[in-house]
Every structure is written in structure tokens, then in C-alpha cells.
Amino acid sequence: HSDQLGPWVANDAGAAQQMLHTFLAQSVSESIVVDCLKSNPWARGALKARGFEFERPLTRMHRGGNTHPGRPEAVCGILGPEFG
Numbered sequence: 171h172s173d174q175l176g177p178w179v180a181n182d183a184g185a186a187q188q189m190l191h192t193f194l195a196q197s198v199s200e201s202i203v204v205d206c207l208k209s210n211p212w213a214r215g216a217l218k219a220r221g222f223e224f225e226r227p228l229t230r231m232h233r234g235g236n237t238h239p240g241r242p243e244a245v246c247g248i249l250g251p252e253f254g
Contacts, residue, residue: 171199171201172199172201172202172203173193173197173198173199173201173202173203174202174203174204174205174249174250175190175193175202175203175204175247176204176205176247176248176249176250177245177247177248177249178190178193178204178213178245178246178247178248179244179245179246180212180244180246181244182212183211183212183216186210186212186213186216186246187212187216189246190216190217190220190246194220202222203225204217204222204247205228205247205248205249205250206222206246206247207230207242207245207246207247207248209242209243209245210243210244210245210246211243212246213246213247216246230248
């Protein structure tokens with residue numbers, strides 16, 4: 171029913187905004203959702219500037235030691251586990 175943006179990962183604000191712009195230009199759906207990470211310094215601002223609004227909070231969890239966390243500061247948006 172909706173297009174979902176994610177995973178969405180960028181090294182800087184300019185790259186994040188360009189990816190968002192490209193995704194929105196290619197989407198044919200009127201409804202678009204993204205699970206935006208609060209910890210990312212660019213994602214929320216870029217989404218708000220494009221008319222996105224807060225819908226619900228999400229909590230990312232892991233079991234056991236997270237020995238390979240990657241670079242969470244570069245993750246703008248995730249894709250839910252329901253997508254495999």
C-alpha cells in the first residue's frame with residue numbers, strides 16, 4: 171500500500187538528501203513511509219523538509235553482545251523485518 175524507504179545509509183547530509191530526492195522522484199506511490207533513526211543527525215530534518223510527519227516510535231533491540239554495530243550514525247532509515 172505504501173513505498174518504504176530503507177535501508178537508507180549515507181556518509182553525510184548531502185548524500186542523505188540526494189538519496190531521499192532520488193527515491194521520492196522514482197516513487198509512484200502516494201503513500202511513503204520510512205523508519206527514521208533518531209540518532210542520525212540529518213534524516214529527520216531532510217524528511218520534515220519534504221513533508222514527512224512523525225507517526226510512531228520504534229525501538230531497535232538486539233540479543234547478546236552487539237560486537238559488530240557498524241556505523242549507526244550513518245543509518246538514516248531502516249527497513250522492517252517484515253521485508254526479510
